[in-house]
Amino acid sequence: MPAYLPDKYNEASQKYRKFLMFVFISHLLLTLLYALSTWMYISYFYNNTDLWRQRVKILFHTAVFLHIFYFFGFLFKYDRIPIANSPEALGTFVLLSAIIYIAFEKRVKEESLGAFLLPLFTMIMFLSALIPHNPDNISPTLFKVSFEVHVLFMLVGYSGFTLSFVSSTLYLLLNHQLSQRKAGLFFRRLPSLQFFERISRFSIDGALFFIFLGFVTGSYFGFQVWSIEFLKDPKVISVSVTWLIYAGHFIIRHTKSASDKSLSILAISGYLFLILSSAISLGLLHSLHNFN
Amino acid sequence: MFFSACHTPLPGQLNKSFRYESFYDAPLEEPVLERFAVVLEDHLLIFLVLEHPLAPGKLAAFLNRSGLATETPPCQWQTNDQAVELFFETALDISISMPIDNRLRSIRQSISILEQHTAYSPFIHNLYWRILWLYEKIRLEFDFYKIPTNPAKAFSQLVNKIYDPNTHPQLALAGNSNALHQLFRETGSHRFSKILSYRAGQNGQVVSYLEKLTGDVFLISDDMDSGHVISHLKQQLQYTRLPILVICNSSTLQKQLERSTDIFCYTLNDLENIVRGYHKEKEQLIKQARIMFGKETDAFFNWASSGKMDNFMGIISRHPSMYRLFETIVRVSPNNITVLIEGPSGTGKELIARSIHRLSNRKHQPFVTVNCSAIPDNLLESELFGHVKGAFTGAVANKMGLFHEANNGTIFLDEIGELSESLQVKLLRFLQNGEIRPVGGNQTIHIDTRLITATNRDLRQRVREGLFRSDFYYRLNVVRLSLPPLRERKEDIKLLCTHFIHFFSRKFNKEIGGIEEEALRKLSLYDWPGNVRELENVIEHACAMTLGSIITQEDLPELQASSAESSLSDKSGPLKTLKDMETEHIRKALLKYGSNYDAICRELAISRTTLWRKLKELNIS
CATH class of the missing domain: 3.40.50.300 (P-loop containing nucleotide triphosphate hydrolases)
Known part of the structure; x- marks a missing residue:
């Protein structure tokens, strides 16, 4: 039995106990698989051999396959997708990001980003296993399809921002090594600056689109439940500001008024703002997005 | 079978005057069975197949008679597996500065000349095929040939670290530095979409030249005015979001450019440092490649000791x-x-x-x-x-x-x-x-x-x-x-017969040693419309029928169609050229009469001089 489980659950129905155990063990196992994949990706980043490339792909794809299996298992067992609270949403976010990354990797045939994305996935999965669940507090409104669609759009958008964050960081790392005139590890193993710029641009454009869709579906849903009040929600404000930062990125890029290096810094800032503001709004402030 | 190889420096003037023809023209002597030489930039690689081992002194004497030893410095000879590994390493390793494509082209050229002079060199050919196969395998399996081994490759690598491989940036080359011009020549122009090259003239001209230099990658020598260069590059930055790459030959210019963001300025020494930066990775890849060379050497020796040269x-x-x-x-x-x-x-x-x-x-x-x-x-x-x-x-x-x-x-x-x-x-x-x-x-x-x-x-x-x-x-x-039909490669009939006899004698549990000369001649005169499959069936029949240890004419089945008939009836494949027909006809005569040239000339109704001329022209040995 997980240590964080309050006493009241010991007296609660067996159903909740089983549910919590199922989520906890699944998230821990998936964390372990993602951690192994991370180790493999980092080893491949150092070794750069075909054998490591094959191994890492097999392991990571297995992890994602099992995660999909868990997702659908959850869906069929509890008749909803796992997004009703923070740990569930984080797990689903990792799954969507991993699927997007696999598709990206297959398309561009470049595996070096995995060594930087997978540690993020592992950390988020681990966090999702540790955060306590409140299964008895799930609002019936969270079972609505319109809500699920809204959350999925938002999660896909966040995945785009994550990919942009990693590629912008790698842009700056490679840029730094190039300016230092050193054939360091990043210089040797990373593709071009133009590649990272392209990936960042593509993922931000996609993310802006999905976040916009998320806003539209969320506004429709929010307006019905909380009327105009939902606009004052700290989470809504935080995501709106993030969206504006990235929209600024989009405009600057199209007006060609800044270098790619400055745009990378802006993309990283936008992502850090998103994480900080989300943590504050969900953890410290009262928010409609606390899933209660 | 023994193998000897050496890889030795070749003085510059000999490098230019080296003629493969004179090496391959010299008659082969006992115990040298096959020979191969290739000039790789300023080195010469010699590979010999020997019937029994020869002391280095005797090898030098052989080279001397081939017109080589007096021209080259003394060789450090390697033998057997070390000789084969030396061949693989010299042809494929990245520790050798000569670009791999040039090396393989040189080897291909030497093989072509070898084929013109000596039609049959199974060991050399087998090694050559193994080199080609290893090259493709190594190229596909790991980034062996992408490692920069010289400043030109390091420059290409730098460009690849800024631009995608499918993007072609514009290059501007300014100034009179020979080192930079050589760097550009060695890198090649294929990576760039447009190349602007200006030689610096008087001071007044420099400014007007610079104004014309637009680009993403610049090679700038120190005879250009640094103040103008810097202001011009800053102006160029307005047109590009990616950083500008500058290669210069002066650390003073580099220090001035370093102050500007979004300009990466490298000197030629920095390019050398990049090459050195890959040292560890290079060593690791060389180790991996040498493991493959070792395995291929073992495979080569297994093949050589199996006796299945053909x-x-x-x-x-x-x-x-x-x-x-x-x-x-x-x-x-x-x-x-x-x-x-x-x-x-x-x-x-x-x-x-x-x-x-x-x-x-x-x-x-x-x-x-x-x-x-x-x-x-x-x-x-x-x-x-x-x-x-x-x-x-x-x-x-x-x-x-x-x-x-x-x-x-x-x-x-x-x-x-x-x-x-x-x-x-x-x-x-x-x-x-x-x-x-x-x-x-x-x-x-x-x-x-x-x-x-x-x-x-x-x-x-x-x-x-x-x-x-x-x-x-x-x-x-x-x-x-x-695939050529069997009638176009009748030299192979004897080899195929030996192979099938060996196979069917085991199948029928008989001890058949070979085929009689007369029977073989009969087989050689036949046109084989059914090709190797038909020959296989004929030998199977003969092996089943023979009573002795040698297949005779009587053991062979009746070969149905005559040559002329079968040729006429066979409508598959393209028609033969007159040259091929002539070659085939002379070969038939040679098979029939052996070295009795008078009989051949009589049969073919040509003079002895014409016969010699034809043999030479058609490359019939």
């Missing part, structure tokens, strides 16, 4: 046209290319397909053979692509097709010329998208199967006649291998 992956031949074919096979096998094999029936098309599969990375995966003419059209589709339950009467369950069975492996479609048009369209879809759809199914399946096809028909003719889809033909015809 056996290439089960294909027996020592004919030059087959050597060309083997070379193509080793080059295409590791690459995932569709191959079309053309050749008359019985020439061994399936053996060629199998050898391609065995030399590829798919060798541990399935190899599926389908004879398209053996299966009725309506069944073939279901056989190839599978079917779903209820697709047709009798389809009681889902069935996977042969393409699915060959997933990750190779599928060999024999008699592809017999394929119906509807199936050609379906195969075309597979070739374009790698997708198949089972009969009755509504979902496509993506599969990774290598396709090798074969035909004994002239597909181009069928395309012209409208019997074969042209788009399908062009998709199949990525690499075409044309």
Whole structure:
């Protein structure tokens, strides 16, 4: 039995106990698989051999396959997708990001980003296993399809921002090594600056689109439940500001008024703002997005 | 069999005057069986195949008689496995500064000259094929040849770290620095979309030149005015979002440029440092490559000690046209290319397909053979692509097709010329998208199967006649291998006979030592419309019939059609040229009369001088 489980659950129905155990063990196992994949990706980043490339792909794809299996298992067992609270949403976010990354990797045939994305996935999965669940507090409104669609759009958008964050960081790392005139590890193993710029641009454009869709579906849903009040929600404000930062990125890029290096810094800032503001709004402030 | 090799510096003037012809023209002496020499930039690699080992002094004497030893410094000779490994390393290793493509071209050139002078060098050819195969394998499996080994490669690498490989930045070269001009020459212009080159003149000209220099990558020498260069580059930054790369030959200019952001300024020394930065990675890759060289050396010795000099992956031949074919096979096998094999029936098309599969990375995966003419059209589709339950009467369950069975492996479609048009369209879809759809199914399946096809028909003719889809033909015809009929490589008949006799004597539990000279001559005079398969059947018959340890004329079955008749009746394949006919006719005469040239001249009704001229012209030995 997980240590964080309050006493009241010991007296609660067996159903909740089983549910919590199922989520906890699944998230821990998936964390372990993602951690192994991370180790493999980092080893491949150092070794750069075909054998490591094959191994890492097999392991990571297995992890994602099992995660999909868990997702659908959850869906069929509890008749909803796992997004009703923070740990569930984080797990689903990792799954969507991993699927997007696999598709990206297959398309561009470049595996070096995995060594930087997978540690993020592992950390988020681990966090999702540790955060306590409140299964008895799930609002019936969270079972609505319109809500699920809204959350999925938002999660896909966040995945785009994550990919942009990693590629912008790698842009700056490679840029730094190039300016230092050193054939360091990043210089040797990373593709071009133009590649990272392209990936960042593509993922931000996609993310802006999905976040916009998320806003539209969320506004429709929010307006019905909380009327105009939902606009004052700290989470809504935080995501709106993030969206504006990235929209600024989009405009600057199209007006060609800044270098790619400055745009990378802006993309990283936008992502850090998103994480900080989300943590504050969900953890410290009262928010409609606390899933209660 | 013994091998000796040396790799020695070649003085500059000799490098230019070195003539392979004089080396290969010199007569071969005991115990040297085969020889090979190749000039690789400023070094000479010599490889000798010996009947028994020779002391270094005697090897030097041999080279001296070949017109080499007096020209080259003393060699450090390596023997046997070390000699073979030296050959592999010199040809393929990145520790040698000469670019790999130039090295392979030089080896190819020397092999061509060797072939003109000595038709038969199985050991050298085998080593050459192994080098080509190893090159493709190493190139595909790890980034061995992408490691920068000189400043020019480091410069290319730098450009690749800023721009995608499919983007071609603009390059501007300004100033009079020879080092920078040489760097540009060695890098090559293919990486850049536009190249602007200006030599610096008087001060007044410099400014006007600079104004014209637009670009993403700059090579700027120190004779350009640094103030103008800096202001010009800053201006250029307005037009690009990516950083500008500048290579200069002056650290003063570099220090001034360093202050500007978004300009990466490298000196030639920095490029050398990049090369050194790859030292660890390079050492690791060299270690991996040498493991492969070692394995290939073992494989070479296994082959050499097996005594099957004329056996290439089960294909027996020592004919030059087959050597060309083997070379193509080793080059295409590791690459995932569709191959079309053309050749008359019985020439061994399936053996060629199998050898391609065995030399590829798919060798541990399935190899599926389908004879398209053996299966009725309506069944073939279901056989190839599978079917779903209820697709047709009798389809009681889902069935996977042969393409699915060959997933990750190779599928060999024999008699592809017999394929119906509807199936050609379906195969075309597979070739374009790698997708198949089972009969009755509504979902496509993506599969990774290598396709090798074969035909004994002239597909181009069928395309012209409208019997074969042209788009399908062009998709199949990525690499075409044309197998010559047996009558065009009669030198191989004796080898094939020996091979089949050995095989059938074991099968029939008989001790058959060989074939009588007269019987062999009879076989050589026959035209073999059924090619190697027919010869195999004839030898099987003879082995079954023979009472002694030697196959005689009486043991052979009656060879049905006469040469002339069979030639006339055989309409498959292209017609022979007059030169080929002449070669064949003279060869027949030589087989019939041996070294009795008077008899040959009488029979062919030509003079002895004409005979010599023809022998030389047609390269008949």
